Amino acid sequence: MNLNLRGWICSLIVLAICSCLSQCANIVPPGGGPRDTLPPRLMGVAPKDSSLNFSSKQVVFRFNEYVELDNVIEKLIVSPTLKRTPTITAKLRTITIEIKDSLQPNTTYTFNFGDAVKDVNERNPIEDFQYVVSTGTYLDSLQLTGKLITAETGLPDSNVAVMLYANLEDSAVSKEKPLYVAKTKGSGIYRFKNLKPGTYRIFALKEEDRDFQYTQPTELIAYSDSLVHLTENLSDINLALFKERDTVLYPEEPPEPVEEEPRSAANKKPARKPKLQASAVLSSGKQELGDSLVLQFNLPLSTIDSSRILLQEDTTFKPVTFAFHRADTTAKNFKLAYDWKPSKPYRLILPEGFATDTSGQAAKADTIDFAAKGLDDYGIVKVKLTIGDSARRVLPADTGYQFVVQMVSNKEIKYSGVIRNGAWERGLVQPGEYEIRVLVDTDGNGIWDTGAYYRKPRRQPEIVFPIRDVINIKKNWTVPVNVNL
Incomplete structure (x- = not known):
């Protein structure tokens, strides 16, 4: 019995030792150190940076770690520009430039990689990695520096090409490549370095084809009215980017008709034609005060007789007079304009046959009951405007222009109005978040007008000041806004 007990105890001891050993044998991965956030460091370059009498066709950069190139064809800018793009390759710790063009004598060249290395x-980038030789x-x-903004919003734009031309002709921006190119940063700032003294024309282009030429109607352009006389470092050469309207040099060709593949008669199924229907576009089931009622059809119309439409107001449903017009070019949307009374009920009666679609189908009779929103559903905005000295320096000469407040939501101007005696007030503002802009309305038409370069008369776009603070409008609130340009 003692022997059995002794053997049983020995077995338990062996099992305990094995269990302990198995736990000790678990593999635990070593803890990692802090994440590498440092960009590669340049250890050497041949020929050396800032070399004079440069004539090499190859440049080799050596770094302290393995490197790669990120979209270098898009990001590399060589100034003055070359006819043939250099070949750039990365291998282990080196990057090699193969220059295919003949370089001009007595010229300083800048190879700007941006953040491509x-x-x-x-994948930590080297910011503004440059190589300069002569x-x-x-x-x-x-050096020449400035800032670029998008004229319609007043906000900066990044990665826009700013270009200098030694050819001073107006058409140079469309006929040839620029002499020098720089790109704007996120703040809209651009900077040219290592420039040769001279007189230049300056332009900016936002384009997709990257040919540095103003040749497409979709491209945005900016230009200076004055030539740049570069004899010393210049700053504050600011530009406003805009898209020309109806640029006659580049008429848009009509799209080619799309031919559908014929189907056999056996496979054709007669399509069920939907019935012509109309609906009222309402906000949370109610009509917005101070706005038109949108009457929306599911099919485009060929005819509509608005005189047969009946709008009734209040519980007595007394007929009222309204204005009626198209809302757009789709022939589906129409606006019914009326001075809606707060919280009042309305009834819209659409008689049978008052409208027909393009196939001749007549609309069925329908009645739409709805109510207008109340005053408590809206907020009030009160804007007071003061103009600082820095704003006065960029305003046009005073020829009777006016200031217009723009309230913007989701990149759309929801409300606008002219500032009178330094103030503007707007009621019936829908709750939500808005950005405030101030337009310098030089022609007094109340809206922003784009610029023109090829169309005559040539003009700069109107100036817009963005006010960065977002205001929050709530129901039944009055929000004061102090704007200092």
């Missing part, structure tokens, strides 16, 4: 592991005996050193 990154390490392989964490084919002459000295480096050009003049």
Whole structure:
């Protein structure tokens, strides 16, 4: 019995030791150190940066770690521009430039990679990585800086090409590549370095084809009314980007008709034609005060007789007079304009046959009951405007222009109005968040007008000041807004 007990105890001890050993044998991955956030470091370049009398066809950069190129064809900017794009390759810790063009004598060249050079592991970029050489005996050193904004919003735009031309003809921007190119940053700031003294025309282009030429009707352009006389470093050469309207140089061709493949008669199924129907576009089931009622059809109309439409107001449903017109070019949407009374009920009676679609189908009779919103559903905005000295420096000469407040939501101007005696007030503002802009309305038409470069008369776009603070409008609230340009 003692022997059995002793054996049983020995077995337990062996099992305990095995269990302990198995737990000790668990593999635990080593804890990692802090994440690498440093960009690659340049260890050397041949020929050296800022070399004079440069004539090499190859440049080799050596880094302290493995590197790669990110979209280098898009990001590399060579100034002055080259006819043939250099070949750029990355291998292990080196990047090599193969220059295919003949370089001009006595010229300073800048190879700007932007953030295209990154390490392989964490892809940390080198910001504004540049290489500068001269084919002459000295480096050009003049600089030119400024800021670019989108004219319609007053906000900066990034990655827009800013260009300098030695050819001073107006058409140079459409006929040839620029001499120097820079790109705007997120703040809209651009900077040219290592420029040669001279007189230039300056343009900016936002384009998709990257040919640095103003040739497409979809492209946005900016230009300076004055030539740039570069004899010393210049700053505050600011530009406003805009899209020309109806640019006659580039008429849009009509789209080619799309031919459908014929189907055999056996496979054709007669399509069920939907019935012509109308509906009222309401906000939460109610009509917005101060706005038109949108009457929406499911099919485009060929005829509509608005005189047969009946609008009745209040519980007595007394007929009222309204204005009626198209809302757009689809022939589906129409606006019924009326001075809606707060919280009042309305009835819209659509008689049979008052409208027909393009196939001749007549609309069925329908009645739409709805109510207008109340005053408590809206907020009030009160704007007071003051103009600082910095704003006065960029305003046009005073020729009787006016200031217009724009309230913007989801990139759409919801409300606008002219500032009188430094103030503007608007009621019936739908609750929500809005940005405030102030338009310098030089022609007094109450809306922003784009610029023109090729169309005559040539003009700059109207100036817009964006006010960055977002205001929050709530029901039955009055929100004061102090705007200092």
